[in-house]
Amino acid sequence: MQVDDEGRLKNIFWAELRNREAYKEFGDVVTFDNTYLTNKYDMPFAPFVGVNHHGHSILFGCGLISHEDIETFTWLFRTWLSCMSNSAPIGIITDQDRVMKVAIQNVFPNTRHRWCLWHIMKKIPEKLGGHKEYRDISNVLHCAVYDSQSAAKFEETWHHMIVEYDLGDNEWLRGLYDERHHWVPCYLNNTFWAGMSSTQCSESMNAFFDGYVNSKTTLKQFVEQYNCALKNKVQKEVEEDVRCLSQQMPCVTSYAMERQVRDVYTISKFQEFQQELIGKMYCEFVNSMGCEYIVREDVKVGEGKKRTFF
Structure with a gap:
């Protein structure tokens, strides 16, 4: 726990033994998403999630945080890393939060940081939908992102799109291009990602907690319900293990x-x-x-x- 100068609770992190043991086996890639739930104390739920040998989301610990600033994320990441025996993951996947990006650079300097591709592509209608040639632009953009087998091919397709449709003044596209090494697949395929390119594993884990916790859950209830949800998750993994042995x-x-x-x-x-x-x-x-x-x-x-x- 982290408290302020007056002894009031600021941030909480916890992980069980099973979370730490799971990280030893499946901790190559971690997704981090704090957008799922904010409790009655205005503290967002922030889980560290990976995938196991069945492709199921698996929890590596989580936190409840009072602020979404560099100091808070740095504290949470350092606390989590210490709990995981100071063994940093190969890769971490988050959204495009600039504050989070700085904290990751501070705590995980040798970890490859990837932005959630799904969230970026989801914004295309919002950012470009008003363009009269939107459908053609969308097709070329998808081709550049998903079909480029090399950085050179991506650059060629991207620049053709910018010139062909006069998009040089589009700030959203310019920002994405400047940060292309964080989200375009052809720049990231030299790193192991356990089949993940988005934070949807975090969202899958978040969905798993539905029915156990909600925005009105107290802190005491949250910990108790967290344990119940985790036991249910473990039971499903055991059942899948049995299926693999019997089928x-x-x-x-x-x-x-x-x-x-x-x-x-x-x-x-x-x-x-x-x-x-x-x-x-x-x-x-x-x-x-x-x-x-x-x-x-x-x-x-x-x-x-x-x-x-x-």
């Missing part, structure tokens, strides 16, 4: 590799691998350029498909 997914190919992966992966992770394996059927070798190979892939988009090259 076996069918293979869709005759590759020995698929059988090998099936025997060592959890069901959810094997299904992800299986989808990628099936996707091989839609890849076609085009030609080679020295040590580089050009491969064409047909990707389903709605009822149609588009071809991408990599």
Whole structure:
């Protein structure tokens, strides 16, 4: 707990033994989102969340904070890091909060900081919807972000969009471009992200607490209900472990590799691998350029498909 000069409660952090043990196994990437719930004392709920071997959200501790400033976030991050044996994550995913960005740089200088891609792309209609060529701009922007296999390709597509639609004066786009290393996938794909590109795991964990806590929950009730919610989460993980031990997914190919992966992966992770394996059927070798190979892939988009090259 952190108190002010008059001994009044300012901020709280807590983590159970299970949270700390989970972090040892699954703490490579952490999402942090403090937008879910503000209690009756005007203290936002701030959980540290990751994903486990089933792809489920998992809690690494949480806090209740009185302010959303650099000092408060720095205290919370340092307290959490100390609780996790001073082992910083490889990557952390947050929203675009500038104050939070400074605190992360102070406490996790060697951790890769990523902005939530989903929240950024969600703002496109709000920021660009008034433009007469909005639909075309949106399509090009999505192409630049999701289809660029390299930084050079992103730069080319982005600059074409800015010039073609006369967007040089758009401050929102200019700010995003300046911070592109924090959110554009092709600048971040050299870091392990455990399949995450947004804070939606935090939102999934937040949704899990619905029914246990609300804005009128007292501090004492909050801790008690937190424990109840966590026990429920643990029970679901145990049930999924049992399912993986008692069931076996069918293979869709005759590759020995698929059988090998099936025997060592959890069901959810094997299904992800299986989808990628099936996707091989839609890849076609085009030609080679020295040590580089050009491969064409047909990707389903709605009822149609588009071809991408990599």
